[in-house]
Amino acid sequence: MTTWCLALAIGLLLGVRGDEHNHIYNDRDEVVLWMNTVGPYHNRQETYAYFSLPFCTGRKEFINHYHETLSEALQGVELEFSGLDIEFKADISDTPYCEIQLNDEKLKAFTYAVKNHYWYQMYLDDLPVWGIVGEVEDNDGNPTYYIWTHKKFDIGYNGKQIVDVNLTSENKVKLQLNAKIPFTYEVNWKKSNIKFEDRFDKYLDPNFFQHRIHWFSIFNSFMMVIFLVGLVSMILMRTLRKDYARYSKDEELDDMERDLGDEYGWKQVHGDVFRPASHAMLFSALVGAGYQVTVVVLSVIIFAILGELYTERGSLLSTAIFVYAATSPVNGYFGGSLYARMGGKIWIKQMLLSAFMLPALVCGTAFFINFIAIYYHASRAIPFGTMVAVTCICIFVILPLTLVGTVLGRNLAGQPDFPCRINAVPRPIPEKKWFMEPAVIVVLGGVLPFGSIFIEMYFIFTSFWAYKIYYVYGFMLLVFIILMIVTVCVTIVCTYFLLNAEDYRWQWTSFLAAASTAGYVYMYSFYYFFFKTKMYGLFQTAFYFGYMALFSLALGVMCGTVGYVGTSVFVRKIYSTVKID
Numbered sequence: 001m002t003t004w005c006l007a008l009a010i011g012l013l014l015g016v017r018g019d020e021h022n023h024i025y026n027d028r029d030e031v032v033l034w035m036n037t038v039g040p041y042h043n044r045q046e047t048y049a050y051f052s053l054p055f056c057t058g059r060k061e062f063i064n065h066y067h068e069t070l071s072e073a074l075q076g077v078e079l080e081f082s083g084l085d086i087e088f089k090a091d092i093s094d095t096p097y098c099e100i101q102l103n104d105e106k107l108k109a110f111t112y113a114v115k116n117h118y119w120y121q122m123y124l125d126d127l128p129v130w131g132i133v134g135e136v137e138d139n140d141g142n143p144t145y146y147i148w149t150h151k152k153f154d155i156g157y158n159g160k161q162i163v164d165v166n167l168t169s170e171n172k173v174k175l176q177l178n179a180k181i182p183f184t185y186e187v188n189w190k191k192s193n194i195k196f197e198d199r200f201d202k203y204l205d206p207n208f209f210q211h212r213i214h215w216f217s218i219f220n221s222f223m224m225v226i227f228l229v230g231l232v233s234m235i236l237m238r239t240l241r242k243d244y245a246r247y248s249k250d251e252e253l254d255d256m257e258r259d260l261g262d263e264y265g266w267k268q269v270h271g272d273v274f275r276p277a278s279h280a281m282l283f284s285a286l287v288g289a290g291y292q293v294t295v296v297v298l299s300v301i302i303f304a305i306l307g308e309l310y311t312e313r314g315s316l317l318s319t320a321i322f323v324y325a326a327t328s329p330v331n332g333y334f335g336g337s338l339y340a341r342m343g344g345k346i347w348i349k350q351m352l353l354s355a356f357m358l359p360a361l362v363c364g365t366a367f368f369i370n371f372i373a374i375y376y377h378a379s380r381a382i383p384f385g386t387m388v389a390v391t392c393i394c395i396f397v398i399l400p401l402t403l404v405g406t407v408l409g410r411n412l413a414g415q416p417d418f419p420c421r422i423n424a425v426p427r428p429i430p431e432k433k434w435f436m437e438p439a440v441i442v443v444l445g446g447v448l449p450f451g452s453i454f455i456e457m458y459f460i461f462t463s464f465w466a467y468k469i470y471y472v473y474g475f476m477l478l479v480f481i482i483l484m485i486v487t488v489c490v491t492i493v494c495t496y497f498l499l500n501a502e503d504y505r506w507q508w509t510s511f512l513a514a515a516s517t518a519g520y521v522y523m524y525s526f527y528y529f530f531f532k533t534k535m536y537g538l539f540q541t542a543f544y545f546g547y548m549a550l551f552s553l554a555l556g557v558m559c560g561t562v563g564y565v566g567t568s569v570f571v572r573k574i575y576s577t578v579k580i581d
């Protein structure tokens with residue numbers, strides 16, 4: 001954002017020259033072709049700087065501007081000037097721009113790239129352009145390697161704006177030792193009727209994302225929600241009505257009859273149900289982080305729907321970072337207030353844990369993967385300056401805002417207001433059937449929520465790990481809402497059965513039962529990796545499973561918090577309705 005403002009100010013001072021910042025060009029204005037990355041087609045995340053291969057640059061050395069944002073650096077975007085002289089609406093015929101001679105080292109580099117199906121990515125006026133390095137011809141078991149040496153750009157314009165770019169790779173040249181390979185390019189400008197706001201439509205794949213199976217999965221999940229909500233309402237209302245009638249009858253009996261009666265069920269644990277959860281500091285930190293993640297996910301989805309963030313390079317990640325930092329008070333408020341209601345005293349330690357738990361896990365995983373990226377000399381290696389910037393955001397933005405939220409939470413909502421008194425001595429938990437044990441409930445609790453998002457996970461995975469641009473954020477919003485409703489319904493049912501078995505350890509059980517959805521998502525990621533992709537190599541494997549673990553963790557924290565909050569409302573409601581002596 002700062003870079004953009006600076007560029008705009010410079011543009012105003014210099015008379016508003018056209019570039020990709022404002023996307024407005026006058027005739028003969030400079031149009032910059034940025035070379036980004038190159039890498040194997042089947043390993044999308046394994047990318048290297050374009051000029052890490054022995055390509056040569058064009059003759060032009062000076063450009064008027066350059067920019068790279070924090071999110072671009074985190075995503076491995078390495079924009080380097082191509083050296084090609086391109087001007088708005090100025091056609092260029094077949095023109096040589098450089099030549100290389102293949103020594104042994106360059107020959108091996110190009111041969112390896114062609115053999116592993118290397119593709120490269122470029123940007124022209126923020127429009128991505130892809131090309132392939134070369135191709136292999138198999139002559140009776142003797143492969144011959146060729147490289148494409150001519151880049152033909154067909155650029156469409158509408159008024160003063162670029163709306164379309166197409167690259168055609170031509171002139172196939174055989175790779176052999178000491179060969180001299182000239183590289184050429186040409187540019188053809190064509191008037192187009194495409195509107196500027198629609199120029200990204202060609203990169204989208206409606207046949208994939210709006211396939212009938214996608215619509216069917218949404219409908220199926222929606223029907224699951226209706227069924228679950230109806231089932232929960234019917235079972236719980238009928239069951240609770242019977243419980244209330246039985247408990248009301250018990251209250252009319254004298255003490256002797258009540259002692260001789262066969263009392264059982266959730267009322268028996270009224271003196272322990274609001275007992276603080278074990279490891280209250282960790283629990284409150286997880287719930288606070290879950291509130292924040294939920295707000296961030298919902299906000300980013302809405303911003304993506306309203307602003308079409310997929311059209312701007314790195315804008316989705318920039319928005320997520322900004323929203324996460326700005327919503328830090330949410331984390332502090334709900335985590336700090338919950339910790340105070342549970343009687344926690346070491347609130348500063350809890351605040352630090354709540355503020356840095358998720359950032360530390362993300363940065364730790366990224367730091368580990370960064371070592372592998374540095375070893376491979378990959379563009380995914382995060383620069384030291386970017387790591388310093390992220391650390392500064394955590395220390396000087398997230399921490400103070402979390403502190404403010406924690407202080408407000410402890411003072412405004414930190415007083416216990418439970419509808420039942422807590423017994424001084426914990427009630428012994430009776431033995432129960434194996435399927436009522438908390439561990440079993442936790443494992444089974446995530447099955448239905450995972451089932452409601454199963455199909456959408458495939459589309460999200462494909463957009464991130466393959467060459468698809470995810471743009472159907474309306475679908476994602478619907479799935480998000482469905483997931484929240486299903487999670488709450490399932491955890492309420494699980495908690496009711498647990499309390500009916502006179503086990504009052506519902507806080508962690510409700511949280512983990514909902515969070516176990518993430519475990520099923522992570523297991524599904526293994527299936528997707530081995531059966532739906534052709535990824536290979538240490539770097540891609542570490543990158544995939546490392547970041548899928550972080551994705552699953554964030555999903556688990558979010559679902560766990562939603563499940564706990566919904567269950568907490570339910571528990572307070574049923575115990576506040578019944579008169580307890």
